[in-house]
Amino acid sequence: MTTTSDLDTFPKYLLRNAKTFAERPAMRHKDMGIWQTWTWSQMLDEVRDYSLGLQAIGMKRGDKVAVVGENRPVLYWTFLAVQALGGVPIPIYADSVADEMAYVLDHAEVRFAVVQDQEQVDKVLSIKDRLPSLETIVYDWERGLGDYDEPFLHHYKDLQEKGSALLPGAEQGWMDGIAKSKGEDLAVMLYTSGTTGKPKGVMLSYDNLVISAKNANTFDNFDETDEIIAYLPLAWVGDHIFSYAQSLTAGYCVCCPESVGTVTENRREIAPTYFFAPPRVFEGLLTDIMVRMEDASALKQKMFHYFLGVASKTGEKILNGESVGLMDRLLYKLGDVLVYGPLKNRLGMTRMKVGYTAGEAIGPEIFRFYRSLGLNLKQLYGQTEACVYITAQPDGEISADTVGTPSPDVEIDIADNGEVLYRSPGVFMGYYKNDDATRETKTKEGWVHTGDAGFIDGDGHLRIIDRAKDVGKLNDGSMFPPKYIENKLKFFPNIKEAVAIGDERDFAAVMLNIDLQSVANWAERNNIVYGSYQELAQHPLVIAMMAEHVDQVNRDLSEEERVAGAQIHRFLVLHKELDADDGELTRTMKVRRSLINERYEPLIEALYDGSTEKFVETEVTFEDGRKGTIKATVKIEDSKVYGREAVREAAE
Amino acid sequence: MSEELLNVQNVTLRFGGVTAIEDISFDIQKGEIRAIIGPNGAGKTSMLNVINGFYHPQEGTITFRGETRRKMKPYEAAASGIARTFQNVALFKNMSTLDNIMSGRSLKMNRGFISQMFYYGPAREEEIAQRKKVEEIIDFLEIPHIRRQPVGKLPYGLQKRVELGRALALEPDLLLLDEPMAGMNLEEKEDMSRFILDVNQQFGTTIALIEHDMGVVMDLADRVVVLDYGKKIGDGLPAEVQADQAVIDAYLGVPH
Amino acid sequence: MFYREAGQFKTSYKSDQAIFPILQDRIGLGLIVAIALIGIPFIATDGFLNSIMIPFLILALAAIGLNILTGYCGQLSLGTGAFMGVGAYSCYKLATIFPDVTILVHILLSGFFAAAAGVIFGLPSLRIKGLYLAITTLAAQFFLEWMFVRWGWLFNYNESGAIQNVPQKLFGVQITGAAADPVTRYLVVLSIVVFLTWIASNIIRGRIGRSWMMIRDMDIAAELMGIKPLNAKLSAFAVSSYFCGVAGALMVFFWLGSAEADVFNINLSFQVLFMVIIGGMGSLIGSFMGAAFIFVLPVVIRTIPRVLGLDIGGATVEHVSTMAIGALIVLFLIVEPHGLARLWQIGKEKLRNWPFPYG
């Protein structure tokens, strides 16, 4: 019998949940048309059999196990089954190409790889020769694998059968194995994609994860009645915390979507009570809402926008518990019946208790939009190295431009150069086989460098400006915060991505990516004919629209003393989408600045040499790994700057 | 080749004065993919119609799984294990993907009227059991996203896939595919080829298909029968048939 | 707008295949049944029950019957009136031969006679399709109608040639005959109609219903799936006629009180067919809407002059209303050939997708 104080590993939590929440749902998966559901006690059976099966084919304490695939129950079970045997699971981004995967598998010396399907099996098989330590591959979905006769290839169901054949005799030994693991043991390794260099394996102990998860559950009152939809990459720390650590510690249910393409629909079905999404997802949803509403009848549009107006006036106040006039309150109620309620219903957010966004700055408009609908959307600031939580916004203390107060048990410090440092029980053990990097990041006293520049405001909330090393200077000495500018641009639905340039240059300039969905829709409504992405991006009307957006950003910048000098003097619209397959974005869709500077050098030169257009050839990588080139002539535009500039001109 | 599944013996089919098929014999071995090719109007579709009982040949016999017959109703053919898709998709267009594939399970369902009336007990259990089978097929063909959509509104390529799913729902021994890739783009053709191969390999289903795209035929088929003007002019391995002068003439339109 | 489907997920095929998988639909249906069962008996006048609600329900049942045949199985029939007649006459015979058995049993049994007639006249459907079949069902219509007149045994050789309802009590309450309270008769009719509608929806969503729809959509492919056309078509004729027969029996025993053969003439067949087409082929809810539209509309049109205070002769009102109904039917077919059910469905989709214009 385990007591609460002994609950220091996830397999132990599984045993507890199977007892305490035996008949409550632990996991759902939309499969074969319905939400297949496992209760905690059923899940224990699945995991136990599977784990014994793994043991039977030779898995030992300390073995490293790669887990590759989308959010499917079997892969989450793999974490538990492996940890129960004292092994260490290493989730890997499902969309990583063979080379990326080979690096991680080799670096982590994995003996086993548990993968989702034929595609991943093929990928692993293609690199197996390079991986001397890799012995066994287990797969989840057998489709197409019928005639694969490699002896080291196993279906997880076969392993479960193997395992269940060993019952009941093997059960006690298995339980003993679970008891052997302790909180300070290595629980999981997460490879961070990192914006530069090779991925680093962040080692997290059970204590790191369990304490962070429990704190988070308390902070937002999560218990076994909550439901979450797991759709973010397994290898990302957020998913590991939200869909694994917090679920096990709180006992709430994790729902796996049918496929990547049906997440929105599946979310609508489940209506999770806890929802996490990076800002781009919220942005995408909002764009989608607005685009769809444009096809509605004029009357409906009018009503829709009227009530959105009402919401933006009173919605947030009501959510924050401030006093609101009776008339406004009634109008908001009416709006809830006519617009907000149905909208939340369509978004699958009807039951949402808490929603978080993090990873990037979210557009204030977007943030307020969701809050005004009555959704408790909050921001948090986190890192893999911290088991996510560094700061989070407590209920009622929400604002678009802060990331909240320090999470429970977390200490924050700001270094002299403005860099944010933190110390907490969630702080990682170190980078796997990379002590130099560990020392660089984590001080002896346990403080971790975030690499972000920020400050604590008067209310005790942390504000992040930019990556510490990315904040640069223009030649005239004014501050140049690229991400700050980029985020302002990206808040326009028509702009998908922006890259600002200006460090050690005379002025700031940007390269833009149009948002295809939004711009294409706009083009359709305005009868603009185009043959390709390129053609649309370079269309004079599209460029004019972008110029308006840039102009708006310049006005905003001009109003803030510290960044007014970083107004955009010139811009261009890129002829191709920045793409993770080309290495231009990280797998978590962050801009890889150095690589972009290199690839688009001719364009950047053109931004500063005064030319009005530039012919370029760019190499692209297709999904299957083939390479090709895109040729285009890119137009370069000037834009107006305000404030200081104007004043200076007048003085001359 | 192991065992003979179907044997067509000296079949002749006439419509009034027109002879659609003249004295054709060939066999289909268990587990193989057999292609039937030939120019337009060669009698390929008529041949399939004879095999599954739409047309009754004037002469000749058909032996399926050791049973010889000349006349058979289409539903008897279905019951004996022959399923079929059509050149121009013949789905139940007002019904959803799910119901269309479910319709393929009709033969496996036999609960009585009374229990149907109350949709209780055995009838409901049967529906649920069959639904599971159908979901497996939906999963297999990778069409879960169109599960609830009426098929009439689906793009053509998907309709063809649903039709294949409906035929698979019969769990046939012999699957007749009438131009499964007609009107498809390259990507859809590749998908369909993959499904056909998977069906053949995973379920061991014997397949007879009519196809115009010679590339596809060469890739998929184990053996090929060539028809021209209702007569058989070639039979053998794809490579052999491709090299056969009579076949080349027929395709190039050399006058007879 | 009212639909809040988020969070309504299905964890079993049983709940996924329920007739009303959406909670709001179940609530809506519950409300309608509650109003019909409790609300209407409380507030409705006898006249309203007698001349609107009871006939509406009975005709809706007949429309469901025809819809099974035409809407679900694709077999056009113009003999509905006669099949209803078979039900009515068999019920009359049963009730007079076995006066001690409750009328409810007779009514439910009488449907079987109609079903038998349906099967006999459905036999040609195995060889004939579409309009040809429609014409052969006219044979059923005229032959049976003739039989109701000429075969005296059917109406016990009484002078008037008409059949009357037989006053009966159930649990001490008068349910048929002149003394029966309209509320009682309404509730009996309502129960039977609701029960049979439920049965119909069960059959339709199961194997048998699917076989009908297969035949309707593509009979050749249906055969290939192993459906025997004989079974599918005749079962459709049988079930359809059963429903029509019960409706016919209800018509005499709970609405008209007595009827001559002429009641079941071709115009009744047309009327029910209109209900099916206007309501929407292949939709049970459409059958109710069609019945309401076709039956209630003339009533409304006839009362318009009175409401407006115009002094127009009864015959003229009748003629003008015939004209108006004809025009409305044509108009409706032009505007929405898929019937009220389609409008209902579109409206429902709109509400489900609200505030978006589409899904």
Next chain:
Amino acid sequence: MLSEIFVEPFVLMADIPDLLLQTIWEGFVAGTLYALIALGFVLIFKASGVFNFAQGIMVVFAALTLVGLYANGVPAWLALIITIGVMAILAISIERVVLRPLVGQNEAILLMATIGLSLFVRGVGETLFGGETKTMITSELGLPTGITDWNVFDGRVTFQHIDIAAVVIAVLMVAGLAVFFSKTRIGRALRAVADDHQAALSVGISLHQIWAIVWFASGVVALVTGIMWGARSDVSFALEVIALKALAVLILGGFTSIPGAIVGGLIIGIGEKLFEVYWGGLLGGGTEAWFAYVLALIFLLFRPQGLFGERIIERV
């Protein structure tokens, strides 16, 4: 019992041949009128694929208009001309208001539309002229009313002159239509439409015009039928139901065949009279109500394509 069915009627026929002859004549005349109604159906079906249930009411409506106009003091010949005009207007309006918007709908919808149409036309007729039964203005139109007896087989066969006139006019009508179809430009266009809509369009004929003309033509046929029928019995809405028998005629004759309509009409007319006179007694009489349909049903089971239709091969 068997002898009542299989022997006695034939003995009776042989015994009283004049009755047989009289029966056949009566049937022949009725059949002619059935054929005329069927002709109206065929014209419309051939050209537009619409199964016009309103043909029956058009017959009634035409007769009613004629009689109604006369009753209101319009001279018979003028009334006739005005009625033709009314039928033309009716045809054009039907084409504009009903057919055009319904192009491409399935046959059940089109059928329903014509039933709706018949309700409408019936309502109009009743509103304008009242619902009661009226007498046809036979002599006013110059139609003969006398009787000729023919003594044969030791008996007497009676010929109503109006019946003879009906047959003669029907023959003239059919002949006229035949000439119209084969000799005139419009007629040839019509046939082109029946064969292939696309082909007809490519020749440059407006489908809409053709439909209007066809509906008008069948309106004229309806008028003639209405006059003859009205003269034989009287002008009433009951005729609408009797006109449905033309549907049975179509089954026998085929939906698109004019000779089929004539032969079918005669078979049914003569058949139902013979059956009623010689076998009807066994069943209690009144068999004319269903004989046509049951005959059609039995016929369909053996020859679904009709007398003159081609065998349909189902393509898969």
